[in-house]
Amino acid sequence: MSNAYVPSPSKILDIIKHTEKEYTFRMEFHGSVKPGQFFEVSIPKYGEAPISVSGIGSDFVDLTIRKVGRVTNEIFEKWIGSSLLMRGPYGNGFDVSLFENGETVVVAGGTGVSPVRGVIDALSRTADAKDKHVIAGFRSPDDILFRKDLERWDGLLDLILTVDGAPEGYQGNVGLVTKYIADLPLKDAASARAVVVGLPPMMKFTIIEFLKKGFQEENIWVSQERKMCCGLGKCGHCRIGSKYVCVDGPVFNYTESKLLID
């Protein structure tokens, strides 16, 4: 039996800076990965942290990492050509084919864009991309991630980019993601699908808006963020009720996730 805890070195192919705090590390990886899955990345001198896959290529995965205090700082001293220890992918991930036909709305907040970036990319390539809606929310204009992707998606599908708050004179949308749902130009909310990823209060109120608009509970999917220390269903940190987010999730249908109470 092989030891699933053993991490392997993976080469840093590129480092993309999004904001002062957020960077994407493009890591060499050969194998099958789905959007919404995550890797356990060894953060030097700290330990392992679960990081969502924010991009997938034939020989790489993108990991978007936020510099939040002391613990993850060391990783930002790495350079292209050096490597990080990691293991994965873990979790169920999104089944992209569920969202490719018909009307779909993706709502993502902050780093919650990472797990759905691959989903949005797939939606932007569909024949009826005009029926695909994306609402991406960030704390402030300085916190906007994946700017190049957002620009690209804007021409292909219906994109609403919004910030919670902005300095005076800001030209874009200001307001929480929830305020745009009521006015979405949907043909049939009862058959449309929704994907919601973000902080717990954002997901809660976004889903309330979708249900008000007439969405069916079984047509809503969420991705849960928890502290997954092992990714293997052993360490217990991500358990909610009888589910383990790392192996049963992190993607859950709302009919299932509404029964999960922390």
Next chain:
Amino acid sequence: MGFILSREGFNEIITQLSSKYRIYAPVLKKGEGRFTDTDVVMYDFVSDPGEIEIDRKSDYSFKNVLVPFSQTLFYFAEEAVKEADFPDKDILVFLRACDMHALRRQDAIYLENGAEEDWFYRRVRDRLHFVLIGCPASFEDCFCVSMGTNRVADGYMFSVETAQDGIACDLHDEELAPLFTYQAEAVRTVVPSYAKENDTKVDVPDQVPLSIYKDPLWDEYNSRCIGCGRCTLVCPTCTCYTMEDIYYTDNGRAGERRRVQASCMIDGYSNVAGGGQYRKTKGERMRFKVLHKISDFKAKFGCNMCVGCGRCDMVCPEYISFSNCINKTAAAVRAQAEGKEGEQA
């Protein structure tokens, strides 16, 4: 096959077995308890069989033989990763019936949950052999009878307990018969004793409705519980851990990865990047723990997680009783059900 041994004879058998096994057993640590001049019974590897304590209840469980409080998994040297070594010798573990049941709970999490077995757990698990300590009487705080964990029929090499005529052993491993026969004071039928009744009794609800999450029963723990996590550290069925890397101060390019026991009762357990935290209050944590022990685990694995050893009740510095909490939960479940029936009628 039953044998009666003197303590000296028993010690001699353990000494003989020590050539093949490391002995892991409850040991009375005199004066090492939490308060001045108090004792504690903890598990340890013993070299002197005279240290093995079979008459008292152990304050801590056997689980640390499987997953120590702090366990080095890997050594790092630059990009090289090496698994920590493990002694090439089988281990003989002394435990009571409740702990034999707890072992099955540990197996469920480490071997059955998720797609793969835990490699480090499997490595030590395959080396374990067991000695059952009989329970001629129930101890204070035990509620194993209510939990159905007061007996085991097999899974041990031999049993030990203090009887009127000496140390009584029920030998299951035939290979040891010559050793036991040589040391025996007498040969008679021995059936390991088990607790037939406990002073503490619990009523475990069959089904726990989601509405119990909002019940005010959890509120008292907001003020009573101090979130120290001792209850989970002594629990034979708690399995949670956290990964931690340690780099050596005189060479920052070498270090080790450890897994350290964690607890859902302690601050920081659920923290995610950016400061998010789930279950901030002690009441919510108590609810999370209790429902895992008597409901959530059962939903996944078919049996209750709690084995009723009552160690959590013994160790709590705030005198919070887990068994009382189970009974309160059962009462709240009944009250809610009756309330609903009342509404319908």
